[in-house]
Amino acid sequence: MRERVLDLVFLLGVLFKGIDGLVELVGGVLLLFATPATLLSAANRVTAEELSEDPHDLIANLIVHGAARLHAGGVLFVAAYLLLHGVVKLAIVVALLVGSRRVYPWAMAALGVFLIFQLYELVTKPSVGVAVLTVFDAVIIWLTWREWRRGRELRTTWRGTVQWVLRRQPPPDPAR
Template sequence: MARRRRTRPSPVLDLIFLIGIVGKGIDGLLELVGGILLLAVAPGQLARLVQVLTAEERAEDPHDLLANLLLHGVTHLGTGTTAMLAAYVLLHGVVKVAIVIALLRGSRRVYPWAIGALGLFLVLQLYSLVVSPSVGVVVLTVLDAVIILLTWREWHENRTVHDTWRSTLSALRGRSRPAPAQPSQDA
């Protein structure tokens, strides 16, 4: 089998990829915690908790977008809706955390799975945009599309996350060092 020709690494794209992987891991952990909370807390308790947590922000700015979206969202949750949302968020979190762990362990085989899973989530986000458009979902969809493209790039380059990390650190160190002094031609 012919070996793929490597292109010159791009430290900026590599750094974006690494930040995206860490971000997906953190997002996955937060989704796991959120899914567990959705299962453990009754919808009424959740609504009261969000009211308490957003009270100060809503007092300062009654039109705060995030606080009002959270409050509106939890006040319309029923028991069945909460269970479905919890299952979706837990599944989403488990998949993201599993992908990030596999990537951090150095597995190249996970790249196609990561691209497929993130692609599926991207399709669900696009559906969500069609049904109920929002700026937040647009931003998340664009970020996910960028992460998918960068993941494909890493897979195509046949690099692990460790390879990317090392080349990025090397490039950053190389840029932070002053250029070596050139010998004078006057002598």
């Protein structure tokens, strides 16, 4: 049972990484065409209603203050970072879906580089979001290592996990 749950977490993690990579890729492309003034205007529009209800809302204030501090070079750096991050994540997910076991070490190495950067960010600019993302990435790296050591391809894990989920019987009714 524990093994199947870990398999499911691994598959959900890979799916999340793929969706995250796609969002980062789209965000990076959009930022290539955005000016700091455009971003500040968008941040103000998105947060206006929330800040009118609660002027001290942490998330809304972080969005507005972050957008206000951006400059053209900063926007370009964030766009390049998101594009690179998104392309690498999508490449990892696609390679895992269609590739062989040889992809696992490359995936772990790429995620490890991101993990090191996130650890640097945690030391220099601590935040709860980066801490959660770092723990998540460390778990995904460990689960990827586990799959690699077990000698399974993602397709094999996927098939076995789907069969396990679909065949799983509901717990017995205690009223009976």
